[in-house]
Amino acid sequence: MQLLDGKKTSNDIKNEIAAEVQSIKAAGGKVPHLAAVLVGNNGASLTYVGSKVKSCQEIGFDSTLVSLPETITEDELLAKIKELNEDDNLDGYIVQLPLPKHIDEQKILLAIDPDKDVDGFHPTNFGRMALEMESFIPATPFGIMELLERYKVETAGKHTVVIGRSHIVGRPMSILMSRKGNPGDSTVTLTHSRTKDLAEFTKNADIIITALGVPEFLKADMVKEGVTVIDVGITRVEDASNAKGYVIKGDVDFDGVSKKASFITPVPGGVGPMTIAMLLKNTLLARKMRSARNQ
């Protein structure tokens, strides 16, 4: 069994990006600038946005945290987005999800300039991804593709089963794995909450990518020998014995499934850290695209 070490790989990627930032600086260019918009103060969101800002500092990016009150109206948020779109000093930004219920998420995502949409959530970027054109690829699926590539997991002709059809993980993942190329060229089954006999699919899968949010859902008797398992689940489970008051659980019963797997991601330290690294990679791409357009 080979562990797909997201923590180590994300550090490698961050070092590669940091080196590129140094050469941009040496050539007198502008360093990439990422902004994160955070509405309200959900605990998990604060943690993620915090580590995004910290990572920017580590690798020499400029970063801006736009912190807005939970009570902000949709129009006020749209005005803020217009401002970010027009800011010539900004290469890319993300609007941290989920947003408060009184705000229409789709309306917000549509307002983001696709050239600054480093999350790759705008329909333009999603469409470009599906059509195998150059685009920003959503950071979590992008991170999974990068892990598969760096660890040389064979995907061509393999049966990939994706669990979960969310717009930010499951659906894009199913598209990316079916695209031409390496990683890719996979035969994909996208399963979800209405799927009957899920285990009949997972038992026949060469690669399982699970983004469900149900702790330890995938058990050893649901997978075949030699399977590759990518665990995108991160659920905070209360645990008084832990200093933080919670532990993070993935969708996979790691102890059981890892005994049968050829490759497997841990949680934490798997897909999560890769997500941040690939967001930085998208921001670097955004900067290069802007400088090619002479801005």
Ligand SMILES: Nc1nc(=O)c2c([nH]1)NC[C@@H]1CN(c3ccc(C(=O)N[C@@H](CCC(=O)O)C(=O)O)cc3)C=[N+]21
């Ligand atoms: N617009 C937007 N873009 C996102 O990319 C986005 C988002 N909204 N909303 C929430 C999800 C979730 N997400 C994670 C990022 C890093 C870790 C991560 O680094 N996890 C660590 C553990 C971190 C912890 O202690 O909680 C790990 O798995 O090792 C997890 C989850 C990005 N998301």
